[in-house]
Amino acid sequence: MDLLKLLANKPRLLALGEPTHLENDLLRLRNEVFRRLVEDEGYRTITVESDCLMGLVVDDYVTSGKGELDEVMARGFSHEWGGLAGNRELVEWMRTFNQGRVDQVRFAGFDGPLETSSPAGPRPVLTTLHAYLANWLDADLLPCTSDALDDLLGSDDRWTNPATMMDPTQSIGQTADAERLQLIAGDLAVLVDTQTPYLIAASSREDWQRARLYARTATGLLRYHYWMADQSDRRIARLLAQRDSMMAANLLDLVDRGPTLVFAHNGHLQREKSSMNMAGANHEWWSAGALVNAHLGAQYAFFATALGTMQHREVGTPPAGTIEGVLYAQDQQLIDPRTLNASLKPRVSPWFGYAALQPNHLPSIDGIVFLKDVNPS
Template sequence: MANPITDTVHAFRASALLRMLPERPRLLALGEPTHGEETLLHLRNDLFRQLVEEGYRTIAIESDCLRGLAVDDHVTSGAGVLDEVVAQGISHGWGASAANRELVRWMRAHNEGLPASEQVRFAGFDGCPLEVTGATSPRQSLTALHGYVAARLDADLLPCTGETLDRLLGADAPWTEPAAVTDPARSVGQSAEAGRLRLIADDLAALLDAQAPRLAAAGPQEEKEEWERARLYARTATGVLRYHHWMADGSPARLDRLMGVRDELMARNLLALAERGPVFVHAHNGHLQREKSSMRMGGKRVEWWSAGALVDARLGAEYAFVATALGTIRHRGVDEPAPDTVEGLLYALPQDRCLVDAGRLAGVFGDALPAPRVSPWFGYAPLDPAHLAGGDGVVFVKDMVPA
């Protein structure tokens, strides 16, 4: 019996993907259903190199937005040593990835001798860090923001002095207290000092916007870059303090709010990156899909709107999302998919990897959706057949190879 989805399948090429979309997106997002698989990261690298030929100049990955600045400095100017830059500039422990190292190495080599307007750029777009396993101190982002504004504007315009800011921040240990993850009472996020810091961060961010004609509209490109970084510090400072506020919340919606705050900051970072030109984005499917995301945490179902859903609400057709689906991850106990699942039908195809038109595939199934796949490993989230119509494409990779 012929596979009914054969006519929806294309070769995995950037040119084929862009032809499949109604218009060229400012933000083109490729999701992955699990983290840490080198096969998927090399696939991401291949696609980015092809997209550079199509006019894309920035790659944004699910990594610390502030630490990523060192990687961007390296690929654009050669600052730092490659191994150190990758190890320190890519968070979540993914600096050890050979594929991530190769991405940064290739970007630096590509940029050699090119003018700034033609160079490729690197960005992390995640918080720094904002995870349900812990959170960071707002010190780095807030002091950097204050320092930028203090160096350029009259002291009378600032909401506080640097000394006052340092006193309110206090030691970093209470901000990073691991026990606050499960015990809101251990969080300092709703202390009097934290409340005042939120107001200061908001005032500094507002001051940055109010002084934009002076800080951004005039001067050389270097000054505009510094203003953009100050905007990143402002987004991060306000986002981190908001995250800490909800870590101290004891209501049933606590985890939903924490996940939502993280993705809202992700979305703001992506929208800011899109202002400077087309961006290729890579992160977990759950952060990029248009549908509401969910997972089970602490014995309950947690729901939030993903960064992709938030960006899509702003950009519409200028945002495109391509999910990745997998056949096997045998080293994780994920064997061949059942034939009545989307992954099972794709696994029966001869290609090791392919690009699928998600809209046409959803049309083939109609109301008779395939069965959802169930993963025996918690770290892999199978494709939800009900979400097919909400995506622009699916990249299918038949088998994962251990690193």
């Protein structure tokens, strides 16, 4: 399947979205598309909607063979992605492709460490970042000692309390300690930037790039905890926006290194403003795709995946007059959205976990990849 034939130019960041998660048929379709783009078009980074720090475990494996595959799948993915055969097949193929090559394809997660029940605590990312800088810089440049940092962080269960998701009063994100940690994280991030020439020379460009990832994650994660403690009606929208902002920052960093392929939910990659009904209210925010598009313009391309049936989720044959209904009646896997009528009606899914394409989004989609039937994983 040649996605690039629908584009005037080869983009630096090519995004393939999915309308639902945890389906191997969608992952195998992704694998097929990405393999061709890596082998024939020179893309050299694949990034997916998974924890950016855990993804380092997978990258180490596909580039150097470090670790055992079972352990890599368990420790290298968040959101239960590691248990899916389609993701395992992707990792196996990347490792095979890279063996004996200089121009290796890299793996990355681009999501923050933000599981559904609660965000991660900031200890691992802050202490790792502090230790890296302490190893190369004079102590008087650092904003605090490791002992002082440890005291401010306190016990990890204060940060990972799942009750904070529904009750902001349970969060410590706006306590004096947390606000002090925000300042420290910002100071550490500034050191990574202002000491760039020395840090690259003293350690390596790879170590410096990882330090930048830890710096972005530390500052973003502490901001997320800050908004977890917010008691206004904007709390949910702030959290959703913060997550996509962290995603966008990671994507832009990856693109700076070379041509990149990204796979995530359509909602994170779309150019349109995102919305969600939650806790009895409608929340709107700009997705990672919209933010990246604002920076990259024509160097960003978004292909949305649509599906026909998913019987195991009670998603039956799409009604006529919907985007999916029109595509289901055809025999095409790659569709130019300009050939579709924007006045089509939206499909209503009987299952909350599947998001159908919105007809008013068609002008901002570069192509549609259609999978007629999704079988149980």
